[in-house]
Amino acid sequence: MERRDFLNLAAVTPFAASSLVNAAIASSESKIFILVHGTWLGGWIWQDVAQALRKMGHRVFTPTLTGVGERHHLTNPDIGLGTHINDIVGVIDYEELSDVILIGHSFSGMAITGAADVRKEKIRHIGFFEALIPHEGRMTAVEMNADGSETEKFRERRSRFLDGYQMVFWDDYPIEMLVGNEYPKVRAKLRKLLTPHPADAWTDKLILKNGGWRDLPRTYLRGTKQEFAPSSIKMWGPAKQPGWDWIDVPVGRMGMMTHPEIMASAFAKLS
Numbered sequence: 001m002e003r004r005d006f007l008n009l010a011a012v013t014p015f016a017a018s019s020l021v022n023a024a025i026a027s028s029e030s031k032i033f034i035l036v037h038g039t040w041l042g043g044w045i046w047q048d049v050a051q052a053l054r055k056m057g058h059r060v061f062t063p064t065l066t067g068v069g070e071r072h073h074l075t076n077p078d079i080g081l082g083t084h085i086n087d088i089v090g091v092i093d094y095e096e097l098s099d100v101i102l103i104g105h106s107f108s109g110m111a112i113t114g115a116a117d118v119r120k121e122k123i124r125h126i127g128f129f130e131a132l133i134p135h136e137g138r139m140t141a142v143e144m145n146a147d148g149s150e151t152e153k154f155r156e157r158r159s160r161f162l163d164g165y166q167m168v169f170w171d172d173y174p175i176e177m178l179v180g181n182e183y184p185k186v187r188a189k190l191r192k193l194l195t196p197h198p199a200d201a202w203t204d205k206l207i208l209k210n211g212g213w214r215d216l217p218r219t220y221l222r223g224t225k226q227e228f229a230p231s232s233i234k235m236w237g238p239a240k241q242p243g244w245d246w247i248d249v250p251v252g253r254m255g256m257m258t259h260p261e262i263m264a265s266a267f268a269k270l271s
Contacts, residue, residue, distance in 0.1 A: 031101055031124075032059045033267060034091055035256075038106025038131070039141075039201070040169045040194045042069020045105075048260030049267070056268055063091050065111070065201075072195040077165045080200030081141075085114035092119050101270050103127040105256070107141040107202065109235075110134050113212040125270045126213050129221040129263075130231050130253050133213070133238045134206050141202035143234075150203065158199065166196035176228035179254045186257045219245040219270055226252040 033053060035046045043062035050060040065084045067075035088111060092100060100123050104112035109131035116123045132141060142154055150158070158164075160171055179186050206212075220239030222231065231253075239246055249266050251259045 030057045030059070031268070031270075032061075032097055032099060033101045033103065034061045034063070034088065034097075035267075036063065036088060036102070036104045036108040036112050037065070037069075038104075038108050039167070039197045040068060041105075042071075042193065042195070044069060044193060045254070045256055049256045049264045052261050052264035053267065056264070058268065061091050061095065061097075063087055065108070067198045067201075068195045069193070075166065075196070075198060077163075077198075077200075079198035081110060081114065081202075081204035081206060083198075084108070084111040084201055085118065088112060088115035089118050092122050098122045099124045101125045101127065101267070103129060103267060103270075104131045105129050106253070107132050110141050110206050111201075113208070114206055116216060117208045117210045117212045120210050120216065123216055125217045125219065127219045127221060127267070127270055128236070128239070129249075129255070130223045130226070130235075131220075132235050133220070135238045138234070139206045140204065144203075148205070154203075161199055162196050165199050167199050167202070168196050169194050174228075177253070179252060179258060180227060183254075183258050186254060189257070190254070217245075217271070218243070219247060221247045221249050221266055223251045223253055223255050224248050225250050225255075 035049065037043060037045050043064040046060075046062040050062055053060045064071050065087050067079045067083070088102070091097070092115070102112050102116060102123055102125070104127070109128050112126060113134050116126050132138075143151065145151055157167075157172060162168055175187055175190065178190055181187070220236050222236060238244070247266055247269070249255060249262060251262060256263050
């Protein structure tokens with residue numbers, strides 16, 4: 001597969017973004033998308049992207065992982081990475097889906113890789129938007145010591161977890177980690193809706209039996225406008241290797257909320 005850059009959208013106007021969507025409506029085949037949110041978030045982050053993709057004629061599923069968002073009431077210490085993998089697999093199985101374009105955001109790169117490993121025959125394309133790509137030497141969401149134990153830094157964080165197992169975003173990160181002050185409405189929504197996240201989803205080791213994302217058409221989508229703590233090679237390193245497509249998207253880490261039509265157009269290009 002050839003590496004490619006997305007359209008030069010550094011100065012996209014609302015009219016131009018709308019034109020991109022309208023063009024996609026006329027030209028794209030109907031596809032099936034599963035969009036998976038990152039830590040502390042929920043399926044709600046994809047509302048506007050899903051609407052734009054459906055307007056193009058696509059089917060879109062935006063599951064919320066167990067223990068967060070509107071499913072926060074289900075949180076418990078037993079929720080881990082395997083739970084979230086099963087959440088995604090459940091959508092594939094119970095919606096009887098195949099030929100799926102599976103896209104993960106942030107640390108859900110771990111969960112979508114696990115789901116793709118279990119249901120590889122159902123996956124048409126796997127995409128990582130500002131997401132962690134699991135690979136040899138990094139099969140947990142949080143970096144571990146060489147012997148597989150938690151680092152001293154993470155153990156210190158764990159001492160502050162709610163009820164001993166729920167990570168609270170605000171205890172460790174500023175809002176700028178997600179979105180800048182030029183998007184006050186998005187910032188307000190995030191402040192209102194972020195929920196604690198089960199820590200084992202980060203610390204559980206991903207075990208693959210079928211290669212995960214390997215042997216699948218795959219794309220990394222990098223948000224080029226993230227100014228605060230932009231994602232690094234620790235997140236996207238494998239995507240610079242042969243076999244990957246690479247799309248630069250002129251958005252920040254929460255591009256699905258700040259520029260949903262641009263994100264929908266980028267996703268619609270995956271095949």
